[in-house]
Structures are given as structure tokens and as C-alpha cells.
Amino acid sequence: MNTLTERQLVALVQESLPYDTRLFQQLITPYLPVLKGYCAKLLNNLSDAEDVVQETIIKALTHLKIFKWVGSFKAWLFKIAHNECINKIRDRRWDAMINDDEYLDNLIVENNDYQDLPSVLSALMKNLSFEDRNIMLLRYRTELEFQEIADICNLKLSAIKMRHKRVIEFLQGRLE
Numbered sequence: 001m002n003t004l005t006e007r008q009l010v011a012l013v014q015e016s017l018p019y020d021t022r023l024f025q026q027l028i029t030p031y032l033p034v035l036k037g038y039c040a041k042l043l044n045n046l047s048d049a050e051d052v053v054q055e056t057i058i059k060a061l062t063h064l065k066i067f068k069w070v071g072s073f074k075a076w077l078f079k080i081a082h083n084e085c086i087n088k089i090r091d092r093r094w095d096a097m098i099n100d101d102e103y104l105d106n107l108i109v110e111n112n113d114y115q116d117l118p119s120v121l122s123a124l125m126k127n128l129s130f131e132d133r134n135i136m137l138l139r140y141r142t143e144l145e146f147q148e149i150a151d152i153c154n155l156k157l158s159a160i161k162m163r164h165k166r167v168i169e170f171l172q173g174r175l176e
Helices: 006-016 024-044 046-066 073-091 102-108 114-126 130-141 146-153 157-176
Strands: none
Touching: 006 024, 006 046, 006 073, 024 046, 024 073, 024 130, 046 073, 073 130, 073 146, 114 130, 114 157, 130 146, 130 157, 146 157
């Protein structure tokens, strides 16, 4: 049997819903590990991430019948996850989210031994603002294009690229 493209699979799923969800499972399964990792890194909480992934799957299943090919299915799925992460943060009443860049001044890399670069970068990423961490995760963990990230975050493409550039410069500066 030939492997179906994402577009063909989405069309088949849309035709079979709501009575047959086997094709939906086939469509969504490849994205689950990356989706869970994205949510866990964004929320800094594995339990909350699992809840958000469940909500994302439910919303995707519920709204797939009206899905239009404005972007990729993957980008649409991650937009749902992004919105669910924001909802989870609101539910937890995280009022401590910083809207300025003062947090950058207080961040100090304690370990100057960069042999474990992934751990150092992970520690640095935890101290980024929600918005900046989200952009970096969408770009490097989910491998979405800048335009898709802009659509998900409801920001202009130039704003996404500038924030990305600033985070890269910040990380490079902390690693030097």
C-alpha cells in the first residue's frame, strides 16, 4: 500500500469523522512526541504538558472537519497546542510572567565548563520569557518556518525574526 501524504490523510480523516477515528490516530501519532516535548519545555511541567497534549488532541479531533489548508496540518496542530499552553498558564494564574527584558540582566551561567552544552542551553532556555522560549521551541524543536511561527504567535514575521535574533545573540553572549 502506498504511503499517504499528509494532505491525503487529512482528507480521508475528514471524510471518516466522527464515526471512525483510526485514520485520525494514524495522522496524529507521528506528532505526539514532538508535541509533548514542545509543551513540556514551554510549560516547564511534564504533568501540565500531558494535559495540554490531551486537550490539543481533543480540539484537533473536534475541529478537523472544518480545517482549511491555509498552512500545514503540523502548524495548525502546534497553534492549537500553543493556545492550550497559554490557557494552562492562565489557569495556573502565572502572574509572574515578565514583559520586559530585565530577566536577562539577572541570568548568570554558573558553570563555565561547556562540555555539556545541551544542559547549559536547556538551563538558559528556562530563564527566557514565555514568548522567547516559545519562538525558540517552535523553530528548533518542531522545525517550523518563521512565517508559521508568526501565524501561531499572532506576531509579524519581522517581530519573530528580531526576537529570534536577540535570543541567539543573548545565548551566544552567555556562552562566551
